[in-house]
Amino acid sequence: MFAYAIRRIVATIPVMAVVALFVFSLLYISPGDPAAVIAGDQATPQDVERIRASLGLDRPYLVRFGEWVWNIVRGDLGTSIFTNLPVSTMIAQRIEPTLSLMVITLFLAIGIAVPMGVVAAWKQGTWIDRAVMGFAVLGFSVPVFVVGYLLAYVFALELDWLPVQGYTPFSRGMWPWFQNLILPAVALGGVYIALIARITRATMLEVLQQDYIRTARAKGVGQSGILFLHALKNAAVPIVTVVGIGVALLIGGAVVTESVFAIPGLGRLTVDAILRRDYPVIQGVILLFSFVYVLVNLLIDLLYTLFDPRIRY
């Protein structure tokens, strides 16, 4: 398995190269000019041209791409056109809030969704099943920002239990850190909970029809033992797959959630950079997201072996 993991990590290099080429090319051909944004209304076309030249944006595509790739190979993601700060510094400033949000959302979602799906499968056709599936439909249907606003209204504006916005670093204490993330995580987790609950229910229903479950029942294994020891473990592979796929969902959702709750994370950094055409930042963040996604998929593949011993790499 170790050799497999190494092979997969090495295989990320061509994937990242393709992503890099794609991102760079897409930004190159997309409309927008950071020099014009910087120059403002007063600038003459000559001023804009001089700013463009000072930023190196007037050089040919291949020269810019080659320089960017060479810098990345040396571990340099470049410098923000606007702030003059290294992209790695800007990412480092933003990674903790996004990571915190995603981890809490992940724990919250798995902790709620898996039991929900299991119970819904166990109580198939009852009001409990319908309630769980109704919640899942709601989770899919209601946009993250609506859930976010409703939560902020109730728990921040009305009850004043939690702040409306912002982020407190973990280094300033666990509770201040956590209280800023509760509402965003619940808002972001809605879709994720719905997704995992549905797939858990569907997979559990299939597993619960298997012969070995009937055998377990005949041997007198209790209901919870059947559900959580026998059935859930065998239903885990599709669930873990969905959890992995959902990371992309979380990354997308984090953009909206971070805006609604004013969390200084990577999602907002990406949006701000796109709106300003801060190319080095966009390229750096997308590369990072791609890398994380590739790693998560690798992790999911490795987890399969834990749940299904028949899988060998």
Place this chain on the structure above:
Amino acid sequence: MLRRRDTFTGLVAAAAAMQLPRPGLAQGSAARTLRVVPQANLTSLDPVWTTAVVTRNHAYLVYDQICAVDSTNTPRPQMAEGWEIGQDGREWVFTLRSGLRFHDNEAVRAQDCVASLKRWMVRDVFGQALAAQTDELAALDDRRFRFRLKKPFPFLALAIGKSQNPCFVMPERLAVTDPFQQVRDATGSGPFRFVAGEWNPGQTAVWQKFDAYQPRQEEPNGLAGGRMPRLDRIVWTVISDASTAASAMVNGEQDYWEYPLHDLLPVLRRSRDLVVEQRLLEGTYGVLRFNHLHPPFNNLAVRRAVAMAVDQRDYLRAVAGDDPKGWGTCEGVFTCGTSLASERGSEILKTRNLDRAKAALRESGYAGEKVVLIAPSDYPQINALSLVTADLMTRIGLNVEVISADWGTVVQRRASKEPVERGGWSVVHTTSSGSDLGVPTIHLFLRANGPNAWFGWPQDEQIETLRAQWLDAKDEAESTRIGAALNARAMEVLPYVPLGFYWQPSAWRRNVTGVFRAPATVFWNIAKN
């Protein structure tokens, strides 16, 4: 359609109205820290390199000015003790106040002012006009510097002390930087120091009181007078979602919101803890700009047909709501209420008649050419102006295509001189502070020098001649006469259509004191109880 802003407006309104007693678990901040929601994200620190308003506001905290305008737009000494003008008006000698220091504890010298002026004069429009008249700018000693001019330039103090993009003084070591390269070190001599270590672009920017700052012993008056720092810290938190910003204000998590959206103002006004008032001295003016290079707006008759259909009130309601206290019509090219404001020749803007506009369009020779209107979807006010124009142009019979794009795309596309078939454009909108439309020299939309004019590139020799004459005006009467002539000519050839102005209020909590009206958002004299 479900819109984020609409969703939350109702919720926040309900909360603001009820003002329930709260246990205050999420409250608490240092009394001498002002928490501000700025109008935009502070991404660059150099007010010469970029003209972004948010960078200018940062510059007012960090840097000081040689002179600054008061509430009547009259330049007053600021860092300068005063200045003397030679008898022929061609020599100005400025003397600095003693004891001024930069944040790195170095003394402020005349050489710093000269270097800062030279850098600023390369990039600023008024600065460029001043540079064109300057024979020599040099330090006489550490406290005095001198302008020697080719001919009298009575607006010299106004040029360097104007409210929008004035000359801020940096240490000479920074001011010698190429004006097209960004200065990274925000060392100034203003009332607050920038805390670079706490800067998280897109989220937080922090300033601390500069203890060695020596304010003038005067009451603040516009941007002039004493710039007394009464706060220990100012913390800007970028909240990009307007509804969240409103909630943060209502909930006491922020103290000051620079530019609340107009449709959230009623929500804020319902909160007993908040003050919502006009802080800026000038309104924000709307501009409808034609592309003069290509059909159909290279045809004056088509431009005039559109102007006949324009009713400024429609635009202003779309931006700022139905309350007429939030906006005002201004049917001339100069800022209303200023000395040059005139309605000479503005009859065309008083037509406000779609039928007459349709008839004028029919007679104009318009052959159905496509009109491409680019609208920035991420600028609510400019987007609203754009959509009103699209509607009225369609109604009078123009073949309009609206291209909705983000601001980054709009500013690139508006620079294109190509016809619409090859990625060009026909109509764009923008807004401008009234401070920038008060005099011909800095009035971007009144420049009519063809390829060198602002986007749209109108060409009219008469306008250019009048602009040049205004700089040489001998007295107030002549200045006013030329201003009226400029207005008449602009209304005749329509380099652009003025769309009136709206007020942009700010909101702050009641425990924030000392807030005063000024041409820009500044934070000196403000305290927090």
